[in-house]
Amino acid sequence: MGKRFIWAAVALLGLGWGLRAAETVPAAELQPGDTLRVLAIGNSFSMDAVEQNLHELGAADGVVLIVGDMYIGGCSLERHYNNARGDIADYEYCKVFADGSKVRRPKTTLAYALADEPWDCVSFQQVSQESGRYDSFLPYLPELMKYVRARVPAGAKFYWHQTWAYEGGVVHDGFANYDRSQSKMYNAIMEASERVCREYGLTVIPSGTAIQNLRGTAVGNDNVTRDGFHLNNTVGRYTAACTWYEALTGRNVLGNRYTVAYISPEQVPAAQSAAHEAVRKPFARTDLGIARPEANYDESRIPPYTLPDPLTFADGKKVLTPEQWMARRRPELLKLFETEMYGKAPGRPEKLHFKLLKRNDNAFGGKAVLKEVGIYFTDNESQYIRLLVLTPKAAKGPVPAFLGINFMGNHAISTNEEITMIGRDEYARFGRYEEYPRGENARRWPVEMILDRGYGLATFFRSDIDPDWDDSFVNGVHRLFYKNGKLHPEDDEWGTVAAWAWGLSRALDYLETDADVDGTKVAVLGHSRLGKAALWAGATDPRFAMVVSNCSGCGGAAISRRAVGETVRVINNSFPHWFCGNFKKYNDNEGFLPFDQHELLALIAPRPLCVASATQDAWADPAGEKLAADEARKVYDFLGAGDRVQYHTREGGHDIVAYDWNYYLDFADRFVR
Ligand code: GTR
Numbered sequence: 115m116g117k118r119f120i121w122a123a124v125a126l127l128g129l130g131w132g133l134r135a136a137e138t139v140p141a142a143e144l145q146p147g148d149t150l151r152v153l154a155i156g157n158s159f160s161m162d163a164v165e166q167n168l169h170e171l172g173a174a175d176g177v178v179l180i181v182g183d184m185y186i187g188g189c190s191l192e193r194h195y196n197n198a199r200g201d202i203a204d205y206e207y208c209k210v211f212a213d214g215s216k217v218r219r220p221k222t223t224l225a226y227a228l229a230d231e232p233w234d235c236v237s238f239q240q241v242s243q244e245s246g247r248y249d250s251f252l253p254y255l256p257e258l259m260k261y262v263r264a265r266v267p268a269g270a271k272f273y274w275h276q277t278w279a280y281e282g283g284v285v286h287d288g289f290a291n292y293d294r295s296q297s298k299m300y301n302a303i304m305e306a307s308e309r310v311c312r313e314y315g316l317t318v319i320p321s322g323t324a325i326q327n328l329r330g331t332a333v334g335n336d337n338v339t340r341d342g343f344h345l346n347n348t349v350g351r352y353t354a355a356c357t358w359y360e361a362l363t364g365r366n367v368l369g370n371r372y373t374v375a376y377i378s379p380e381q382v383p384a385a386q387s388a389a390h391e392a393v394r395k396p397f398a399r400t401d402l403g404i405a406r407p408e409a410n411y412d413e414s415r416i417p418p419y420t421l422p423d424p425l426t427f428a429d430g431k432k433v434l435t436p437e438q439w440m441a442r443r444r445p446e447l448l449k450l451f452e453t454e455m456y457g458k459a460p461g462r463p464e465k466l467h468f469k470l471l472k473r474n475d476n477a478f479g480g481k482a483v484l485k486e487v488g489i490y491f492t493d494n495e496s497q498y499i500r501l502l503v504l505t506p507k508a509a510k511g512p513v514p515a516f517l518g519i520n521f522m523g524n525h526a527i528s529t530n531e532e533i534t535m536i537g538r539d540e541y542a543r544f545g546r547y548e549e550y551p552r553g554e555n556a557r558r559w560p561v562e563m564i565l566d567r568g569y570g571l572a573t574f575f576r577s578d579i580d581p582d583w584d585d586s587f588v589n590g591v592h593r594l595f596y597k598n599g600k601l602h603p604e605d606d607e608w609g610t611v612a613a614w615a616w617g618l619s620r621a622l623d624y625l626e627t628d629a630d631v632d633g634t635k636v637a638v639l640g641h642s643r644l645g646k647a648a649l650w651a652g653a654t655d656p657r658f659a660m661v662v663s664n665c666s667g668c669g670g671a672a673i674s675r676r677a678v679g680e681t682v683r684v685i686n687n688s689f690p691h692w693f694c695g696n697f698k699k700y701n702d703n704e705g706f707l708p709f710d711q712h713e714l715l716a717l718i719a720p721r722p723l724c725v726a727s728a729t730q731d732a733w734a735d736p737a738g739e740k741l742a743a744d745e746a747r748k749v750y751d752f753l754g755a756g757d758r759v760q761y762h763t764r765e766g767g768h769d770i771v772a773y774d775w776n777y778y779l780d781f782a783d784r785f786v787r
Contacts, residue, residue, distance in 0.1 A: 163355060188241055243286065279300040642734075672711060
């Protein structure tokens, strides 16, 4: 209470002086109609925090924020200081005006920006990798403060922008300063920011703690940055802006109506309270109490539900013939799944092209022909699939093949050194550094067994299409297809699962041209999240001759309405990027889905489909997967193909192992070969 009062009083003095004459009545917090002028002297971290959302949060709350950001990528205090001394015009000065319009002015000096407005607030910050090292602030900070003080209105208040810690595994040499540990980095930033505020009379803007508060929740975990250190355009930047808003204006950000696109409904209040609690307690994390709801595994506690009937049109009429199913009902359902769940993908790009990157006719000890093929989508070749294609050398002609995405990179599917290792540089194109050792995932890919059975195998790394975290779609294929200056997909456009499925279709585009593969006999397969992608690929692309869903669970083969294990709400919050914006409407609201997952399976009919679960994989709801397969079989039966949908359970956990592959190979022998 007392502390809060003192803080408010300090804010009041500082802000009051900065306001224009007509607004001189100082208040504990800004009042509607007030204007506040804020200048950040920063780098990409201030860009993340203030250049968007901050003005808008004010507008939604009746307060006018004029915002300046003096930006130089990676700029340290030392460099700011030298720029001031030398009057160096090195900055890009981003200015957000009272009406929300934004201008970027290149080649600007500090003196120019300082004179541009009668600033009420000026913030300082250190380059992120040094932000937990107090000694690196000196002697530059106090000198810089003197320089600024001489150029702003007497009452202008000075702030310290507390930056945030990196994510584990990030590509950033400066992370070594903290032994590549997020918690070490966070603690160091806390110590240094607390001390600098105390010793130099600065008020903290606790973005670092706000981000850490959010990370501790079910909706923020691993979902705040776009590359491991810069905030994503959705919840990350929004949280930082909320923090600035409350720290600068004293106005409670909780309940502010401004929000950003493609953010999950639960992330908005979480971001706001992460910011609000950080302003109250800036130098230590607060547990926001936003935990994953407890999962239900008890059949008797499943809420009553009715499954939609695939063989009934949306208008209530019955589907009477297989032709009606194929020509009208199937497209109707497909469209619903597309707009409400997975999101629309762009189709086959005009500029799609392939390059053979590697060929070895004597791989795997003479057993295989190995190819690595680059699949490029546009003229921009920075984003591509590196498809590994292995076919049996002994084959007399084109072979049937399995195609699936892998979790860790092609080199991780086998210990065989003939497969190109994804090096550090190569990883950099995914926006974040996650190194997986060679052979790390070999258990899941019995390559020689597949070849011995006469099948080919084609696979690529999931990050080739879209790195698997909520980066607000700045790293993956999405950015190649934005139209009209858009920076993120619309609510009915593709999320990551749909993008992966789209990538599988592009891989098939190539396989159709590969002389060693029979393009009419390609089975698409996937485990878990990649099983969701395989199912969606099978549903959207009838060229796939067979589909395998291995432990795909929620958003895959499991019935959503059962809400057993992982639910729609949980998956949307843990992985906001997987499904399209519209799907978030169904959080805790599965009964309103115009379909359920048995109908996704039915979209694959009459093509052969294997659905598999594991006994201990309760999170993926094996009983719900079986139910979906059984219900889908009604459509298969209707089409005269009842034996083509198969369900199996393996003893054990969430995984795909040789036992499962053996089963899929047998199934393919029956229906695809
Ligand atoms: C889990 C997720 C599941 C499943 C799994 C995986 O964290 O909750 O939906 O997809 O990841 O991909 O292994």
